Amino acid sequence: MNSGYVLNGRYKILSRLGEGGMADVYLAQDLILDRKVAVKLLRLDFRDNPKAKRRFQNEALAVTQLNNPHIVGVYDVDEVDGMQYIVMEWVNGADLKDYIKHHSPIPYATVVDIMEQICSAVGEAHRNGIIHRDLKPQNILINAEGYVKITDFGISRAASEDTMTQTRSIIGSIHYLSPEQIKGLMATKRSDIYSLGIILYELLTGKVPFDGETAVSIAIKHSQEAIPFVRDLDDQIPQPLENVVLKATAKNPDDRYFTVDELADDLKTSLSLNRLTEPRFQPSFDRDDINDQTRVMPFTPLKASQLNESKLAAQRIADDSQTKQETTAQNEKSPKQPTKKRRHHRRRWIALAVALLVLLIAGALLVTANGHTKVPQITGLTQSDAKQSLIDAHLKVGKIRYKNSYAVDKIV
Structure with missing residues (x-):
């Protein structure tokens, strides 16, 4: 959409703010209320896609149900000439990803303040039965004064629904997805808590805990590897603050915070001197033996080289499996052989004893x-x-x- 275009006779497009997977965002001037707004417009190639249209409408419906100062407000939702759009509050700032990039290392007090604002917004959504499912720094806006607002509820869902990732694809950003979402299980409020833990990790260290060349490799790390200790990267981080990361990102959802409010309460006292001697949080699983039967959902097609490696790996696994089966079969047969040998030896000894007895009797008679x-x-x-x-x-x-x-x- 070109600059100067007036959408629906009211919103004058000023510039492009960014683009996403299925929508473009523009800065516009509301000609009636004389204020700057952000206009999110469904891309042309998705306008005939029922799923994309449903996601777009779902975002508008979700946000209009929420009333929190840390959630981007929605002013208008409409469709004109086949174009669906959402008019939202404009935040004069950058997303949290850029903020981390340009301000890292961030003071711990600032980190806690940012996380408390994020928790306030997510907690409001959860209390209204809405799970975000795609929490990441790119969906969190922060202005020059450090004021935070969450946006993009496009793939959120009501907590009462059970239609999450039962399909053969994963919705969300892989660097911040919980292990259960990666395995194709249903997302819960604790799945959002896991994402919050990853965001806190990135705020403290300036990077995500797991990275890789492919989405699959990152997904496997989230499912099978324990989150690295942030104090290994910065030993000045208070142990209680690291514990918040560890508890929020526990592999087992039952080990995480029960609610976002509980996480926020723990954050508030994480810099307290009274908690400096707090021991490191230990989840219920062993960090050296995470038994998670991972079912990685497909992301992108494998390249030819990766496919060959996969075939070779599969062949090695098949060979190992056959060897184990043969060994097991031999082990199952082997106990029977000593039994037969023992019976044979017993019979031979009995025969020898009888023969010896006969010889002794005969010898005695002769003598x-x-x-x-x-x-x-x-x-x-x-x-x-x-x-x-x-x-x-x-x-x-x-x-x-x-x-x-x-x-x-x-x-x-």
């Missing part, structure tokens, strides 16, 4: 026979003499049988 008697020679004797000879040798005479023989002479 007994050889030690007490000697079979006499009775061939050629009469029956009575032969019988007496056997008795004398301590032998028993069995049943006498008769048999004819031509080799033995008749005894007279």
Whole structure:
């Protein structure tokens, strides 16, 4: 939209203030009330997009429900010639991202003051059942006097809705998104608290805790890595102030502040001398073993080189998995083999014992026979003499049988 154009016969465009993903923002002059305003105009390529139009309307509806000095006010919402627009309060200043860039390091008292103003606005939204879902320095305006106002409720939603990121894409800025949003779970008020913790981290250190070449790599860090300690970058930061960062950005939402007001109350006393000896906050998870089964939602298509690396990594994982399965199968079979061997050895020992016992008994019988008697020679004797000879040798005479023989002479 060119400078000098009068929108709907009332708002004269002065200059472009900036552009976003689906809308452009212009500085305009309200010809009726004679004041400068910011006009947010839905981009031409989104005017036939139902989702974009719904987001645009949702922002206007959300902000008109809120009444807080730290939330950019909405003056008018309308559509003309197919152009949807929102007329908002104009803040003569810069966004918080630029402020951090040009003023870092920021005094701790100023950091606390800025965060309290932000918490005031977010707390108002939460009390009205609205979750922002895209809190970041680019959506926070600050003027020369340090007065803060939050804008861009385009992807906010009512807390009673359950239609958050159940789609296969993530809405929001990856550097400030909570782990549960990255995993595609529903955003809650504590998701906004996580984003506030990241903003506080950036105010204190001048940079975001996690960065990377791709959105996916940053998302994985948010899900799996603990937030770095701000005192490692600046040991002058009071421990209670670092604790606010750690508690607000805990991986488990249950470890975070229950409400934004609770976070603000903790901030108010974070520079108090009475809390200087406060120990470092420890969340319920181990920083060295964050068991978060991450399901990273798709962001941008992988390049060819990244795709090849992914294929190689997948192949290595598959090979490792097959090796583990084979090892497991062998381990499952191995206990049965010793059992068979033990049974075989037991049977062999029993057989040897029985054989040894038989040999001992036989040997005992032989020793007994050889030690007490000697079979006499009775061939050629009469029956009575032969019988007496056997008795004398301590032998028993069995049943006498008769048999004819031509080799033995008749005894007279």
